[in-house]
Each structure stands twice: as C-alpha cells, then as structure tokens.
Amino acid sequence: MRTFLVRGSRIFAAALAGIGSVAFVSLAGAQQNGITPSEISIGAIGALTGPLAFIGAPGRDSMSLAFDEINAKGGVCGRKLRLGFEHASSPAESIAAVKKLVEQDKVFILVLASGSTGAAAAADYVRQAGVPTYNLYGSTPIIRNPFAENVFHGAVVPVEVSAAALISMFHDDGYRPKKFGILAGTYAFPQATLKAAQDILRQKGADFAVEQFDIGARDFTSQLVSLQRRGIDSVLVLGSFSEAGFAIKQAREMGLANVRWVVDGSAVSTAIIPILGNADGIRGYYNAPAFPGQTPATREFEARLSKHLGSLPQGRPSVYDLIGYGSGYVVAEAIKATNCELTRANLINAWSNLKDAGPTKLGGLDITFPESYTPTDHQGVYRIGAAIVKGGQWQVYRVIDRP
Amino acid sequence: MSERRPDLAALLPALFISLCAAVGLGLDSYPQYVIAVAIISMLVGIALVVLVGLARCITLAAGSIMAIGAYASTLAVARLGVPYLVTLALALLAGGAGGWLIAFPGTRFRGHNLAMVTLVFQSVCIILIREATWLTGGAEGIHVPPPQVFGLAVTSDWSFLILIGGATALMTLLVTIMVRGPFGKNLQAVASNEIAAEAFGVSVRGYLTAAFVVSSAAVAFAGALLAPRVRILDPDSFGVLESIFMLAYPIVGGMHSVWGGLLGGGGLRILPELLRPVADYQELFFAALVILVMMFFPGGLAELIRRGAGLLGPHRERRLKSVAPPRALLEPHAVPVESGHRENELLVVECVDKHFEALHAVDAASLRVPAGAIHGLIGPNGAGKTSLFNIISGFLAADRGRVTLAGTSLLERRPRDRIGLGMTRTFQNVAIFGELSCLDNVIIGLGRNAVMHAVGVSLDHFADGADTQRARQQALAALDSVGLGGHPRSRAGSLSLGDQRRLEIARAIVSNPRLILLDEPVSGVADAEAEELRHLLLRINAERGVAMLVVEHNIPFVARLCRSLSVMGAGRVVAEGEPAHVISLPIVRQLYFGEQVTA
C-alpha cells in the first residue's frame, strides 16, 4: 500500500509546496481603496509588448510624465499620484491584471490604456466591480455598451464619430468623390470602424467597395487591382501605419493616381512618411488639436517626453502620448473636483460633472482636446482633428466639432 | 483470485487539483482567479501530454480546439439557452469532433507534415471564426454570459473556483485512468514502435485518432471552463502563438506522465503573474526557459522532482508474485479449421510472388509448416527471405499467391489481424516498447488491443479487476518461462540485448499462438546466449505445442533448432527437407559459397 503512493505523492507534495508559496506571495498586503495619507493609487492596464504595444507603451510613458509634473507641484489633495501599470493585451491577461489592480492593490481609479478586446473584457469586469474606470483608447462599441455609471471615455471618440469624420474629409477642399473604396484590416479595430463607415456611406447612398487584408499584410496588389478595376477615386484605409503605408506605396507603383487617400487615426504617424518617401496629400483624423511639432506646446511636450524617457523611439511622440498626458491631468482634475473627500462615489459624481477638463487648469501643456462629461453622457470628447501631410509633415488643418 | 490492489496513484492528480481549489478558497479573489485559471491550464497540460508526450504527435492546433470549446459553450448558452453544465458536455463533443477531423488526414503523416496539417486546421478555424461575424461576433469578440448552475448564477471568484476545480478534477481523473490503463500503454507502444504495435493488434491509426479525440475533447472542455472567466472571447486569443505556448506545458513539465502536464500547465500559467514586474521580458523569458529545459532537463519538472525525491532514498518496486496459470490457459489457441485442408499443415505458403519494379524479390515461393513443427528458412542476403517473411506477417503485399493459416487466407488481412488468428512474430531489430515495463510489453502481446476495448477496460485496470489480474498472471507466466520473471516492472529499454530478445519471445508466446514467426532471433547474440535461446525455444515448443518459422543466418543454430528447413536463393525456394540433408546439397553450397556444382 505504501510503495505505490510514494512516487506519485512525492510529486504531489512538491507541487503543494509550490501552490503554498504562490498563496503566500499573494497575501502580501494592499492599501485601503487606494488612498493613503500620502498617495493616491491609480492603476492602468495596456499592452507593453506585442502588436498593440504602440498603444499601451505611450500611454504608460506619457501618463507617468503627467503624474510626475503634477506631483512636482505638490500633487492633488496633498497626496502624490502613483501609477501602477500592468501589462495586458488579451482578454485573459486583462482580467488578471484588472483583478490584481482592483482587488489586490486596491487602486482608486482604473485606467484602460488598452485597445479592443482586452479593454472590452476589463470593461465588462468593472461594470460589475463598480470601480471608477477611465477608457483612454478603446473606440469599439463592445467596450462602451452598455452604459455604466462608473466608466468614462476620454479622448478617443466612438467609431461612429471617427468614421463620420473620415468620410467628411473626402469632401474637404472642394473634392468631389465619385466612387469610394475601403481597405480594412480584418482585426477588431478596423472592423468596428468599417461597420460604422459602411453605415454612413449607405445612408448617403454612396457607391463603395470593400477589400480586406490580414493584420500585418504587406502586399495589397490584389486588393488594389480590384479597386482599380472599379474606377475608385477615393480610398479609405483602416489599418496601422505600416499597412496603410505599404498599401499607398503599392498603389502608386501600380499607377493608381488621382486618388484621395484618407487613413485611420492609427496610421497618422510620422512613421508612415519614410515608407512612402513623399506622403503629401494624405489625410487622416487625429485625436488631438495639433500634431507634435505643429505648435510650441507640442514641441515643448516632445522635449519633456524625451527627457522623461531618455530617448525617443521612432514615431514618438504619437497621438497616444498626447492623449496619455492629457488624460493624466483629467484624472487629477477629477480627483480635485471631489473637494478632497476621496471616496469612489464622490469621484464618480464629480467626474460626471466635469467641464473642459485638461492640462491647462493644473499648469500642464495644452496639447489635447478638453473633456466634458454629464451624468448621462460619459464621452469626454466629441471633437476630432482632420490632419494632412504637407511638406513632409503632418499637421491638423481643421477641427471637426461633432460630425 | 489474489487480493485486489487498485491503482490509487491514479487518484492523486485529481486530488491535487481539488486541493489547489480548496487552498484557494481561503484566499482573496485575485489569487482565486489565478488558481482557477492555473487549474484549467493543468487540464490542458494533461491533455497535451496524452497527444504530444505519449502519442508523440506534434500539434499546433491546441488554440483552435480551445476556441471551439469556448465558443461552442458560449454560443449554446447565449443563443440557445442551454444550461452551462450541459454545454460543457457539448464542448467535449465538439472538441472530440475537431480532434477526429484533424486525425482523419493527420494520422497519415508524421513529423513536420503532421505539424502542417494541424497548422492548417488551426489557421482555417480561426479565420472561419473571425469571418462568421453573424455567429461569433467576428474579430471584435463576443460577450460571455455568466454561467448558471442549478439556477444559481456563478459570478464570484470562489464559486468559479469550486466549479472549475470540481469539473477539472473529474476530467483529470477520467484522463488519468485512461492513461494509466491499457489505452495509455498501447498508445505509448504505438509511439515507440508502430510496426510491432500493429503486429500485436494495436491499430496505429486507431490509437492516434483516439489520442487526438481524447486530447482535443479535454482541451475544448478546458476552453469552455475558461470562457466565463475571460468574459470576452475573440479569435486572436486562440491563435498560433497560443498553440505554441501551450506546447511548452508538456515540455517544461515533463512529457511522459500526467504529472508532467499538470505541473507544466499550472506552473507556466502562473508564471506571467509572478513576472509582472518584468512584464516586457515575459515572452523572451518563456522561450528561453523552454530552450534551457530542453537542453539541460529533458524530462522536465516532473523528472527533476522524481530525481530529487530519489535522492531521499530508493523506492522499492512492488514485488509481483507470479502464479502458475491454470492448465487451460496453456492450451494452444483454438482456431476453427476450414474444411479442405490437411489437418497437420498449419501454415501453407503457395506460389507467392513479389516484384519490386525490376527486381523479382520472391519467385513462386512455397513452403509448409506443420502444426507444432519448427521450420527454418535460410538463404544468403538478398534471397528474399525477409520479403517472404514480411508477406506472411502482413507487412508486405504479395503480387500473387496464397498464404493460409489453418485454412484461413492471410493475404487480404491486415497485419494486426494475425494475432487473432493465432500468429505472432518477433523482429530482426528488437522491436520491444522501450518506454514500457517488461510486464506491459508482454500484456500487449495478449492481443486484446482494440481501441474501444482498451478504453472500456481502463476502469477494470483502475480497480484491479478480474480481467486485469488474469492478463497480468498470463504475462508473468510468460516472463517466467523465458527467464525474465525477476523484475517485471523494469523498463524494457534498460535490458540487455539478449534479455530484450527473450522479452520479445515472451510477448510472442503469451497469447498462446499456434505459430510464431521468428526473424533472426539470435542475430548479434553471443554463442552462449544463442545456445540458451535455442533451448528456450525448444522448451516452449515442447510445452506449448506452438509451431515456429525461423529465419536465420546462423546455420549451426538453425540446424540444431529446426526439424526441417527451406532454402531460398534469388527469390526461389531451391531446397527443402531435414537440415543435415539440405545443408549438404550441392545447390545450397553453391548458393552460399559459390562452389562449382560437381556433376
């Protein structure tokens, strides 16, 4: 009886020890609701690695810069703001990260610096948990519906708004589009925008064709040939800067001229310019009033971010940097608006009545659209910038108020 | 019957999982979540051990199978209102169907071609899920409703832990019983040596398919358990990279046992939580860990623990008492006698012909082996002996001719049908199942190895029931009779060559066949050992009345073992008769030595 148990039970015992140590580690303590006499704990999740890192990493970098600036001026309500950023991309990772932040670290506010499905899963959780949550970058409907009292959506507008802005850019400067083409990635981001754009175009009775591509695609010949066959003169590209860049490059090589190109916000980045060489004339929407380098404020921001990070990777600061910075200040302002009675209920209440929140009120750089909320409308920004490449540089040429 | 000793060790993995869940209940909700997800990964690890470790089939489709289970369960609950527990069963079925679908073409291939088939399945599945937006929500994902169990909504972490812990423990128990029983043994035999497995009634395609089905069912079940925890299902969460990372579970944990899968799955799933401070380096760390484990700890965590435990003191093998089997078990296998054949002619080979393109390997060869006789087959290299041998045992198709055993025609039958008709064989390159114990090797020799039978007998094996005991006694008797009764539980691969040949003989006789085909039984064996083997074979022939057909190059051995010989040259049978007579024939001498035939 003894012998047969010996082998298996040795592994059994060792494994139990392993579990025990995990339990021990996890019991390490946490603060009460994220508020201590000296600190306010803010949790955030976002992708720091992988294909969506271009969203999460800037979110962390710039929000921490904003908090540093605020803390240098004495913080909020006499306390310093502390950012705890957890890597999370997929739904599974996001739930784990959010649970850790909310249940173990007991943060005061949760920030979603994540896109798509990860943010959707987190949003689903927080609706149940009730913790004040700030969605920075998620534009897909599944993150925003149903409405929740404790969830606030910041600088990135819902896809219906961005799609409308994109379509309107085809009519700027007297252009009259005849036949539309949409080149959309098959992953979550572009698909949601595609749906919204299709709805708008159908409503207008416009003539359009849709071609799709896999994430990371580099060859668009087939899709472009198909569009060319239909005599398209206006193309909307919904994808990342690399996908849009190569698509436009190949289109030109194929002789597809006299086409107005409008690209999704995630493609409005300096990194698209070296791909094309000459990118002048390409338009896209931008979730901030000015492109980095276009105004003194943004130039100052670039300098500060560079100092904060030590060096600036290619393509930074990106729109996600600008939004992250601005959002950090909005968080601070919302906390301040509770009159320093720091409970979650007060915060939600205060946030729901925030008007024109942004960096300028707390001495930060004016590089984002101000955010306003009402108790029934938790979308902070409806404005969106229309940008175009001129002279090898992106610049916002028009601010669209509420398309 | 001797006392029952049920295989209680099979309970331990499931018990461990239950204990993990129990420990978790005393913790906060975040650790409860982590433990729940880790438990699910333990099941995935175990499922992958079955497929990747035991059956040695590379699969890149684990992600898509998990997706199938998760989506099937979620859609059934959300769209059809099916109760959650029922959808778990649904996920099992869907996963099993997916596994079957992969195996259908997949088992035709091995190695990287099989990996390719699984990759195709994985990619096509995910693309289909992504494109079927009306059903699955497409790339954006679908919301998973909280499960309802017996009318109660499961929303809190502790209730999830109970649900997941219980379901996983149950599934683990089932899989463990199957793995430790005849099904698992036969599967390992297939992975070890396909040809020998087929020769003893183990259908390679059948078992590999079953491995895919069982493994996929369990993975899909895990997916269905995971779905409510992640709240949103999207196709990208189940992509190729996920499949690859899941492959790391059996590698790091240990590929040869359920514990390996369990430890690998649980440990690697918890790793990202522990690596939070260095989240950037997570995937690099993971990949580096796998490579290091493969280089320096090939047995994985389980092996490491076993060796560490070994340092604490040797553990004694269970001593098995070998009991002499009842007389009845020793009678030769009774095969119905077809009318119209001569009573004492057991094996009849008539005019068998085989061409390999231009080479006429076997040329109208005929021979007869009477019942209970020992007949030899000799000839120089290239004479066609092995081809004829393989034709008789079913591994080569003949172009023309007849081969019958007690009147039953063999040529249309598959190799694995031979054992049911009373014919077994040994192999020139010792084809024992190295990973299994000697006892298990011989038990497989009993030939009762159909997939469904093996699965059905798993419970009997667990409870040490009558069937299992009888099989064990027969095997022990066979081992005794070849002189290997001392350490029946030692690993077959650790035996010396001579002992391995004895093991092969034991495996060949345990089913009490009417005829054993022996392919060069003493090749590479020293003279003294060859003598012992000769005596052994003579004794077996005398005691059990089993006929033998022996192919050998060792002429003195064959001359003193066999009562009659056939000589083959250039594909033809050139002489037949008593050994002394045949060997002295001029034509035979010419074949071997090239001497001129004196008139």
Next chain:
Amino acid sequence: MLGQLGFVVLAGIKFGVLYALAALGLVVVHKATKTVNFAHGAFAMLGAFASFLMVVSWQWPYWAAYVAIPLVIGLAAAAIELVILRRLRQADMFTVVIATVFLGIAISEGFRLTYNTELLAVPSLFSGPPFILAGVIVTRDTAWVIGGALLTALACIALFGYGRLGRGMRAMAANMRGAQLCGYSVDGVYMLAWFLGGVLAGATGVFIAPVTGVSVDLSIAIITAGFVAGVIGGFDSPRGAIVGGLLLGLAESLSAAYVSSAMKSCISFLLLFLVLMWRPQGLFPERSGRRV
C-alpha cells in the same frame, strides 16, 4: 483587364521568389540534417534588421549589405547550431523541432526588446522610372528583387548540387555512418548546413526589407511561408523549394484578387492541404531507396 491580371501575377511572383528563397534555406538544412529549422524566419528578420542598420543608420553602401549580411547571419546560425542544437542532436526530431520553434520566438522577442519600434522602413536599392512590360508597371525595385533573389537561389542550387560542399551534405543525409567513413565530419557538415541556411535567411532578409519593412512579425510570416512552400515542393528538393515558393506566391495573389481578400491565408492553407493529401512527399520528391 489583362494588365490587372499582370499586376496580380507580378506581385505573386515577387513574393513567390522571396518565399522560394526562404524555403530554400529550410530545404538546405533539412537535406543535410533531417530537421526543419523553425527559427529560420527569425534569422531572416535579423537579416532585414541588419539591412536597416547598415543602409539607414550607418549609411553604408547598399551593395555591402547584400554581401555582408548573409555571411554574418550564416555565421550566427552556425554558432547557434554549435552552442544550442548540438546538445539536442541525439534527441528525436520532435524535440529539435520544438527547440527551433522557441529559439525563433526567443530571437524575435530579443529583437523587439532591444529595438522597440513597430516598423523600420528601408529604402529601395534602385530608384528611377519603372519599366512597362506588356501594360504592367514593373518598378526597378520589383525587377531587382525578382531577378536578384532568383539568381541567388539558382546559385545556391548549383553549389549544393554540384559543388563539393553540397556533395558532403547530401552524403551525410543519406547515410551518416557511410559519410563519416568517407571522411566527412558530422559536426562539420551540420555546421556547414546551418551556415548555408543562415546565409539564405540573411539574403531573404535583405531582399525583403525594402518590400515589407522590418518588423517583428516578419519572423512568423517568413517561416510560415517558407514552410508551406517547402512542403509543397518537397522538403528534400531545392528545385521543389523554388517551384513551391512561386506556386504559393501566385496562389495567394490570385486568390486574394479573384476569390476573397479576407480569406487569403485560408486559401493558401487549403492549397497546402490539397498538396499534402494528394502528394505528401511534395511535387519533387527525392528518390529514396527502399529500406529493407
């Protein structure tokens, strides 16, 4: 109408030739060592990145990249064979396959950590007006990629088929003991095979860099395409690799244009599946002797 088909076919050939080069690297290693190197894509990615470094960051002349980078990557691959894979050579094929898979992941991740950018653009070698061939616009870059990559592949085939190095590798693959008896060293041949495989990977990287830019997902894209092309062509035939690559490129391009762009990779996988079922040894199977 014909012109549009021409564009599609041209794109198919361009990518097909790149896939062929990638597949050739896999086939070379497989022929000599009987293992499929799943880290091949990562090596190619490193080659592409090296191309960016040389041409954009250090401003070296472009031709230097084409010469130096394949050699450097080849040496790196041989070094990895020496350090990591030699230990695993006794293990069965399954172990080696998994090891190379995770090796590829480790390399990609290492790269991503040191150079955390989404994409690095690399300029084309030639600029200037494009050619017009039968109504199809062929950019100089495209012509260079197709011509250059094809030439490289053919040169490699010549080397492998007729050169002394190639003979040794094929001998080693056919019969290790026999080749050793003839004086070939197992270690030497294996390292040579990995070196050649690395050279081809580096070459693939340099050619593909201006076409797709340098990014982490290049690693997976190349190994997948190379592997599929290799299976289609038959893993033991260098000629098969070229045919397989071209077939794959054309199938992808044509199916995306005329069937469905969203299901592009789906269709190429189905093509692969059909080839596997119909001719599992590939289109150009190696004539193998019977094992008695």
